[in-house]
Amino acid sequence: MEVLSSRKQRRGIGLDPRTTIVLLLMVAVFVLGGAGGNELIWARIILACVPVVLLLTSNNKLKCIVFVLVYLLGYFLQFYVLGHLTGILNSLMLATAGMITSFLPGLMMGYYAVSTTTVSEFVAAMERIHMPEQVIIPLSVMFRFFPTVVEEAGSINDAMRMRGIAMGGKHPGKMLEYRLIPIMTCSVKIGEELSAASLTRGLGAPVKRTNICKIGFGLWDILFLGLSICIVIYWVLILIGVRV
Numbered sequence: 595m596e597v598l599s600s601r602k603q604r605r606g607i608g609l610d611p612r613t614t615i616v617l618l619l620m621v622a623v624f625v626l627g628g629a630g631g632n633e634l635i636w637a638r639i640i641l642a643c644v645p646v647v648l649l650l651t652s653n654n655k656l657k658c659i660v661f662v663l664v665y666l667l668g669y670f671l672q673f674y675v676l677g678h679l680t681g682i683l684n685s686l687m688l689a690t691a692g693m694i695t696s697f698l699p700g701l702m703m704g705y706y707a708v709s710t711t712t713v714s715e716f717v718a719a720m721e722r723i724h725m726p727e728q729v730i731i732p733l734s735v736m737f738r739f740f741p742t743v744v745e746e747a748g749s750i751n752d753a754m755r756m757r758g759i760a761m762g763g764k765h766p767g768k769m770l771e772y773r774l775i776p777i778m779t780c781s782v783k784i785g786e787e788l789s790a791a792s793l794t795r796g797l798g799a800p801v802k803r804t805n806i807c808k809i810g811f812g813l814w815d816i817l818f819l820g821l822s823i824c825i826v827i828y829w830v831l832i833l834i835g836v837r838v
Contacts, residue, residue, distance in 0.1 A: 607651045607814045608710075609648070609818070610719065610812070610815045611809060612719045612722070612809075612811075613814075613815040614706070615707070615719075616819060617703060617818055617822065618700070620822050620825065621644070621700050624638055624641055625638050625641050625642055625696060625699045628696070630829050634825070634832070637825045637829075640825075642699040644699075645702035645706060648706045649702065649706060652706065652710055654706075654709075657705070661698065661702050665695065667694065668692075668693075669691070671691040671694075672691035675691075709741075712807065713737055714807045715807050715809055716737055717730055718807055719809055720733070720734075735789055738788055739781075739784060739785060742788070743777070746777065746780045746781075750773055751773065754772055754773055
């Protein structure tokens with residue numbers, strides 16, 4: 595995995611990092627947070643479809659298909675199964691369906707942001723909007739922390755599986771000990787290495803940092819930002835009591 599790299603290929607429609615962050619915030623506020631209530635159901639449906647479009651155009655068709663199927667399963671459980679259940683089963687199914695329909699779009703939007711945006715592009719975008727370095731440096735480190743931890747966790751799982759230490763294997767009691775502790779150790783080490791890498795690349799230096807990556811708004815950026823602005827304006831009108 596390329597950590598703190600500026601040469602990763604821009605895939606798909608190539609959104610500006612600022613547009614990606616705005617879309618991520620929109621999905622978090624309206625899909626996960628449920629802002630606007632029932633009057634903004636149409637906005638939540640549109641925003642939930644945004645990760646589908648972005649993943650399709652970034653050669654992540656398999657993940658996109660899985661996302662759509664799981665998301666439709668959540669709505670199927672919510673509208674067609676809940677009415678036939680009672681008691682604790684109804685509560686469990688309601689929680690499951692709610693988590694799927696609320697959390698999944700945000701997770702997929704976050705995956706798109708991390709997988710298609712390099713740290714150099716992210717830093718350049720944050721500097722364009724004059725974000726303080728006290729915010730840029732921690733975010734730039736965390737931007738590559740989680741993908742690296744996931745990759746390390748996959749390697750640890752493969753190694754443990756080869757030794758028969760897995761759920762349902764010969765040593766199920768050792769699964770947490772032999773997987774959780776290495777992941778925790780790797781997480782600490784990865785955080786230290788990413789912090790050192792960010793400092794060696796000039797983050798936090800007293801002089802202005804230059805970037806060789808090119809960022810800027812294109813047609814797709816304008817379309818998505820326009821959609822976000824329309825949804826926010828509609829939401830504000832609802833808050834002040836104006837019926838559209």
